[in-house]
Amino acid sequence: MKNNYWHFYEPSSGSVLIFVHGFLSDSTSCWTAKDGTYWPRLIEQDARIGPVSIFMGGYHTATLASEYGVAECAEELFAALRRPSGGKLASPLDHPAIVFVCHSMGGIVVRSMLERHGADFHSKTVGLCLMASPSMGSRYASLLSPIAKLFGSKAGRQLEFSSDFLADLDDRFMVFLNSRPAGATVGAEAIEHKSQIPIVGRFFSNTVEKYSAARYFSMRRRLPETTHSTIVKPLSIEGEGHAFLFDFLSHNFKAIASPANALPEVMQSVADGEKYEVLFSSYRSGYEKYYVHRALDDSVSRSGNHRNIWLSGPPGVGKTCALKRFVSRNNGAHLEVCLSQCTGKVSRERLVREIYECVCGVDDAGAARAGGYQDLIKALQVSSGTLYVHIDEVECRDADDGAAQILVPLLVDIITSCEQKDNASVRFVVSSLKRPEISGMPRSAKIYERFDFIECEPWGGHELHRLVGVIDARLQVLDPLGIAADDVVGRAKGSPRFVKNLFRKLEYMKMDGVKADIARAAAETDAEMLA
Numbered sequence: 001m002k003n004n005y006w007h008f009y010e011p012s013s014g015s016v017l018i019f020v021h022g023f024l025s026d027s028t029s030c031w032t033a034k035d036g037t038y039w040p041r042l043i044e045q046d047a048r049i050g051p052v053s054i055f056m057g058g059y060h061t062a063t064l065a066s067e068y069g070v071a072e073c074a075e076e077l078f079a080a081l082r083r084p085s086g087g088k089l090a091s092p093l094d095h096p097a098i099v100f101v102c103h104s105m106g107g108i109v110v111r112s113m114l115e116r117h118g119a120d121f122h123s124k125t126v127g128l129c130l131m132a133s134p135s136m137g138s139r140y141a142s143l144l145s146p147i148a149k150l151f152g153s154k155a156g157r158q159l160e161f162s163s164d165f166l167a168d169l170d171d172r173f174m175v176f177l178n179s180r181p182a183g184a185t186v187g188a189e190a191i192e193h194k195s196q197i198p199i200v201g202r203f204f205s206n207t208v209e210k211y212s213a214a215r216y217f218s219m220r221r222r223l224p225e226t227t228h229s230t231i232v233k234p235l236s237i238e239g240e241g242h243a244f245l246f247d248f249l250s251h252n253f254k255a256i257a258s259p260a261n262a263l264p265e266v267m268q269s270v271a272d273g274e275k276y277e278v279l280f281s282s283y284r285s286g287y288e289k290y291y292v293h294r295a296l297d298d299s300v301s302r303s304g305n306h307r308n309i310w311l312s313g314p315p316g317v318g319k320t321c322a323l324k325r326f327v328s329r330n331n332g333a334h335l336e337v338c339l340s341q342c343t344g345k346v347s348r349e350r351l352v353r354e355i356y357e358c359v360c361g362v363d364d365a366g367a368a369r370a371g372g373y374q375d376l377i378k379a380l381q382v383s384s385g386t387l388y389v390h391i392d393e394v395e396c397r398d399a400d401d402g403a404a405q406i407l408v409p410l411l412v413d414i415i416t417s418c419e420q421k422d423n424a425s426v427r428f429v430v431s432s433l434k435r436p437e438i439s440g441m442p443r444s445a446k447i448y449e450r451f452d453f454i455e456c457e458p459w460g461g462h463e464l465h466r467l468v469g470v471i472d473a474r475l476q477v478l479d480p481l482g483i484a485a486d487d488v489v490g491r492a493k494g495s496p497r498f499v500k501n502l503f504r505k506l507e508y509m510k511m512d513g514v515k516a517d518i519a520r521a522a523a524e525t526d527a528e529m530l531a
Contacts, residue, residue, distance in 0.1 A: 004055075004056065004057055004058050004081075005055070006054070006330075010285065013053050013095075015253060016095040017052055017053070018100050019039070019057060020058070020110055021106050022102075022105045022106050030232060031233065032233065033233035039241070042237055043242075045237065046237045051285075057080060060073065069165075070112050070169075071116075073112075074110075078116070078117055093120060096123070097124070100129065102133055107135065114126070118176050127252060128188070129187070129244075130216075132226075135215040173216070186252045187219070188244070189216065190220075192222075192223065193222055193225055193226045193227070221244060223240035223241060277290065278470065278474040282321070288325075291321075292463060292496075296322055297322055297326070299454055300322055303454065304429060308428045310452070311429070312431070312455060312456065314456075314458065314495075316495040316496065316498060316529065317456050317458050317495060320392055323392075327390055335389045336389075337355055337358040337391045338391075351410055353370065356376045359379045359380065360379055380426050387427070388428075390431075392430075393432070404432060408451075412443065412447055412450050414428075428451075438453075459495070459496055460494070461489055464492050481510060481518075502518075
């Protein structure tokens with residue numbers, strides 16, 4: 001399982017949040033609540049937190065990890081933090097402001113790493129948000145010591161209450177803190193409230209007691225109703241763990257988090273061009289604050305991390321935006337190919353030529369470069385990382401002459417050819433109105449091995465309400481015109497494109513002082529979208 005990776009990379013940000021999981025956990029399960037809420041994603045959705053890079057940090061931890069102790073975990077994490085991801089993005093350690101969000105043993109691993117590699121953090125501002133981290137050990141670990149010895153778990157033994165290892169690390173970390181310039185290291189310690197075993201909780205102490213969890217920093221708080229597990233699994237931005245992290249960031253890292261960020265942006269003095277960015281039709285990273293995250297995005301992300309994607313669905317439901325967002329948030333070079341001009345009966349050679357021209361551009365005379373299949377394979381080779389090729393507007397017909405009928409087998413061939421090159425890694429993300437009919441294609445089993453085919457459904461009412469809320473908070477159109485959000489959602493028929501186009505119509509009405517007529521505006525929007 002991939003344990004060290006960029007969850008979100010913001011090139012313009014000088015700050016990075018690094019999440020480091022606890023014992024017997026990983027970079028996904030540690031931060032995911034039972035209802036599927038993923039804490040790093042909540043951070044993206046919190047308007048008070050500005051664009052900031054988020055890195056998921058991890059290390060090997062398992063019952064049978066044998067002699068793999070805290071020192072080995074710290075070195076594994078440090079190596080991942082200093083390594084540029086795929087050779088294309090900056091490494092986490094390239095950022096001048098670094099905030100570690102650590103659960104349980106993750107705090108011990110990070111403290112060990114910091115005191116071991118203090119020189120590498122000399123010029124950095126370092127934040128430590130320790131979530132139920134047993135700085136002086138856990139009595140649970142002591143109770144389970146015989147099991148840790150049975151399985152040979154060095155890390156498990158080191159977590160025992162007042163172990164020699166933790167006592168020594170405590171001394172060395174104090175030296176690290178005292179050696180740092182004033183204000184260069186800030187921290188906060190969150191303390192769990194309830195036992196992890198609620199039924200008989202009165203007979204059991206918490207997994208990490210206050211005297212062990214509150215050791216180094218003056219900002220410390222017991223978070224009500226949290227257990228050792230749920231303290232890092234907030235269900236919303238109002239959750240105790242998230243609120244604690246926000247308070248820490250807003251107090252110490254105002255470039256990352258500020259209550260002022262949550263004010264409706266329409267109250268800020270900005271140019272009209274920026275004001276209408278909320279109605280974007282093509283995604284780019286600067287529009288992330290206006291993007292409504294859906295379950296579809298999770299499906300695309302899960303598939304796209306290890307597979308090629310073919311996304312299909314009706315027009316106006318956000319296929320292209322979802323794929324562009326996925327590609328922009330992942331490490332690697334990006335390339336866009338539009339095949340809208342390839343209609344009717346097309347040939348393999350024509351598709352190769354179209355893709356090659358998009359890859360290689362034009363020559364010095366301004367003419368499109370020409371090349372065959374082998375030229376295309378060579379052009380797709382990258383020295384490191386992954387090349388994401390986004391192919392948009394593919395025609396899929398019921399008959400045999402649609403572009404997809406030729407393109408799907410071609411892409412499988414390209415993927416196979418590129419895999420045979422040691423220095424090439426290519427991944428395709430494709431969108432079309434209809435899902436291609438695979439059953440009649442040769443080597444259909446091979447196609448399903450290479451691609452995940454995902455349906456992009458029309459938006460549900462809840463999703464559209466969220467979109468309307470985001471747009472109207474920016475433009476403030478509905479109340480002045482006496483229009484209810486429910487009326488907009490009801491007319492949208494599942495299309496976010498309709499919502500944005502309708503808001504443009506309504507904004508013009510507001511600016512022109514025309515009496516609101518949502519029925520007419522909706523009819524005109526429908527007609528324009530069908531044109």
